[in-house]
Amino acid sequence: MCPVNQLLKNLGYDVVRTIGEGAFSKVKMATSEKYQRDVAIKVLDRRRTPEMYSTKFLPRELEILRTVKHPNIIAPYEFIDVSNGLHFIVMELCFTDLLTIIQDEGRLTDTKAKCLFQQIVSAVNYLHQHHIVHRDLKCENILLTKDDKVKITDFNLGKLLNSTDLCTTYCGSMAYASPEVLQGNPYDPKKSDIWSIGVILFVMVSGTFPFDDHNITALPKLQEKGAAFPKDLTLNENCKSLVKTLLHYCPHHRPDIGAVVEHSWLKGSLNQPE
Structure with missing residues (x-):
C-alpha cells in the first residue's frame, strides 16, 4: 500500500x-x-x-x-x-462530470441543458455576490450527482476580490479563457467567468466547442469574429441569444451574473442557497 x-x-x-x-x-x-x-x-x-x-x-x-x-x-x-x-x-463524492456526459451522450436537450445551466448560474451568482471568482470554470469542473445535481469544484485558481479588483494572472484552460485573459491584459475576473460559462453553455447545447483552440495566437481573432453554431443545429432562439451575449468579445458588453439570472431562457426556477 x-x-x-x-x-x-x-x-x-x-x-x-x-x-x-x-x-x-x-x-x-x-x-x-x-x-x-x-x-x-x-x-x-x-x-x-x-x-x-x-x-x-x-x-x-x-x-x-x-x-x-x-x-x-x-x-x-x-x-x-x-x-x-x-x-x-x-x-x-459525485457521479461524473459534464464533459464526460457530453462526450458519452452528445449534446444535451434544451430541457436538460436549461436544468443544469440554471444550477451553474445559481452557483456563480452566489460566488460573485460574495466577491469570489472561480477563474477556471469548464465542463470538467462541473460535477454531477446521479440525480443531475450540479456541484462546481476545483477552486485552486479562485480568488476573494476587493470591490473593483482587476486581475493579471493568466488563469484557466485555453478553450474556456476569455480574449482579454489570452491577450495578457488586466481583466475583470467576473466578466471572464461569464465568458467561461458561455463556452460551457455552447458546448452543452451543440456538443462542440465554439472556437478551435489549437493555435493560441489565432484564438483571439476567432473569438472576435464570434461563435458560429453548427449549421444543422436546431436551437431555441432565447438560448442562442444568451450564448451570444455571454461570448461577447468586449467584456464591458457581457452581462453580469445578475442579468444572466434574469435572462428569458432561464427565468423562473433557479436554485437558492440553503
Whole structure:
C-alpha cells in the first residue's frame, strides 16, 4: 500500500482508487468510517508543488472552500493538515462530470441543458455576490450527482476580490479563457467567468466547442469574429441569444451574473442557497 493510502487508512479512510489527477493534486475515492459513505479526497502535497502555488493559490482555495455554502458548490466535509506538508480535503463524492456526459451522450436537450445551466448560474451568482471568482470554470469542473445535481469544484485558481479588483494572472484552460485573459491584459475576473460559462453553455447545447483552440495566437481573432453554431443545429432562439451575449468579445458588453439570472431562457426556477 502506498504511503498516502496507508496514512488515509490510519485516519479512517479506505482508498478504493484514484479518480482524478491535476497538475498539483490527486483525487481519491475512499470509504469513510466516520461519514458512513464513499467520499472524494483531494490530496495536496506542498513538497511537490511550485512555491507560488503552495503560498498563494492553495491558501486561497482552502479559504474559499471553508467559506462557501451553496447546494451547487462542492461541499467539503473535513480539512486535514498533516505535519509533513500533506493536505487532505474530504468532500462529497459525485457521479461524473459534464464533459464526460457530453462526450458519452452528445449534446444535451434544451430541457436538460436549461436544468443544469440554471444550477451553474445559481452557483456563480452566489460566488460573485460574495466577491469570489472561480477563474477556471469548464465542463470538467462541473460535477454531477446521479440525480443531475450540479456541484462546481476545483477552486485552486479562485480568488476573494476587493470591490473593483482587476486581475493579471493568466488563469484557466485555453478553450474556456476569455480574449482579454489570452491577450495578457488586466481583466475583470467576473466578466471572464461569464465568458467561461458561455463556452460551457455552447458546448452543452451543440456538443462542440465554439472556437478551435489549437493555435493560441489565432484564438483571439476567432473569438472576435464570434461563435458560429453548427449549421444543422436546431436551437431555441432565447438560448442562442444568451450564448451570444455571454461570448461577447468586449467584456464591458457581457452581462453580469445578475442579468444572466434574469435572462428569458432561464427565468423562473433557479436554485437558492440553503
